[in-house]
Amino acid sequence: MLVGGCDVGSATGKAVIMRNHEIVSYEIIPSTTKPEVTARTVMDMALKKASLSSISGLDYIVGTGYGRLKVPFANENISEITCHARGAQWLLPTVRTVVDIGGQDCKVMSLGENGKVLEFVMNDRCAAGTGRFFEAMARVLDCGLQGLSELALQGKNPATISSQCSVFAESEVITLVNEGVDLADIVAGLHASIASRLNSMVRKVGLVEDVVLTGGCAKNDGLAKALEDKLSVTVKKLSLDPQIAGAIGAALIAGERVSKQTMKSPA
């Protein structure tokens, strides 16, 4: 059985191909302004990597992410909340809290023992705590995303960033830069402010270990560390690229549809 998951997010498109619940291939590309094109391009790349000549070789495909309604070849679409939880739970069966930080939103899901989402909260009204925020800060501080993560880990006395708003946080950062505050401390402060926002979201659904980070921003070790400090628990590392957790979840659900014969529309 061959199935696919395609997660079209605001910043990147992800595709995963699975055979009998094992990953055969996956790809990540930057999103274009046309979700259909992003979906097709990333899926074609994943197919090629899996040495499959055509999408017709897949038995079932689930689309997810902001562009989920625009994945032309998907048999069904499932929300990214369900998919991220599912993917994270497959990667780490003991997970109970998933913090997903994507390009334009962040969400926290609490999971039951069976991996089912019990409750979720979402911030998609402002850029604070999203990939866009970190991109903007890396630009202001001229350090790149990787540099941002490294600087955050070096900060000894995190500067206080009071603003929860990305635009005003940027103004605060510029003020601190002009005051001559150590760059690492500013960056550490930025991460602490985002982590404290995530902390309050986690408290809304209830903190239960294990906790994992998913989404593109999960690759930021500085953020993982800042979140650990706020939550006072260890944030577990996933064994695979955390950015594809949603696409994995989508592919897992596709596989389940095939094995349980609960397909919504013909492949």
Next chain:
Amino acid sequence: METKIKSKAFEQFSEATKTLLNPVLQNWKNQGGKIVGYFCSTVPEELITAAGLTPIRMRATGSTSTERSDAFFSSINCSFARHCFNLALTGEFKFLDGVVCVNSCDHVRRIYDNWIRFVPDTQFVEVMSLPRKTEATQVAWYRDEINLLRGKLEKHFGVKITDKTLWKAIKLHNETRRLQKKLYELRKQDRPPITGAETLAVMVAGTAMPKEQYNNMLRELLDELKGAKGHSSHRARLMIVGGILDDPEYVQVIEDQGGLVVTDSLCFGTRIMWVQVDESLSDPAEALAKYYVADRPSCPRFYGEHDNRAKYIIDMCREFKCDGFIGERMMFCDIWAVEHYMLGQDLKAAGIPMLKLDREYNTSAIGQLRTRVQAFLETMGR
């Protein structure tokens, strides 16, 4: 969800949700009838009807901007207040012969303050003082307020509101409530013949035209729905609870995800009709005060009533066989802010899943709404 309703009455109800001055209301106006707008469902409509006027609930339907009104408010005022006052400033409420405000919340209070000062062409603008508790003392207070407004209406419009005419109006409005409740009874069926979005249109229309005509149209709709083939393609049955929600489009987005809304606690919903004004009392003003302060399903505007509200909602959820509950709240609405958190705790204890949604007055950010509702249905295994 596709509509199954064909009657002309429903078409008129639907039309009434899309405009401020709908054709039925325009017709009343053309015949020389007068119209008084009121803010918040705690203003006794019956008093306005008894004065020979048509009461309509204030909405900001059709407003696309708040650029004129923003200067009058602060960054923590809700978008309903802004949109509504923007329409007042641009002259969209010129068709009104009067406006009755109430201190139901601080946002509406500020509309009143600004209205009397900056919208001089409205000849009759009054404000009622609504108590915050629901005991006999507060009922007596609101009875006095009702009689005060009664005197002001009499004086300004040159009419006499006798006990007899007031009782007549109460009976007419109670009939509206009975008919609306009948409509809700149909929604208890496994296959409800009307969607939540359609029901909201029916309820909003009820606050936007003369009651006699409305009652006749609603009877026509009830006749059509009796024995009609209902909806069955939904994934879950939902209850929606919150403050001012007058846009069927919003409910439509929820229902397009497969969550059929079958009941509510809304002030364009069960809160204004589940219970009737007690017709057995001797003083109609007292009967109205008792209804609006103490008897009606409570709004979080009132103190000390949370447990009753939670019980009402949980009982309603069970009565209508709801799988889940959606709590909607307009951004910056302080009245509903804490209420939804507490309700969330109560519903969790009762084993009913809840989704909390913040929104703006105008239905927007549909993609984000869709994601939340879809995920909510998925968490219920639907």
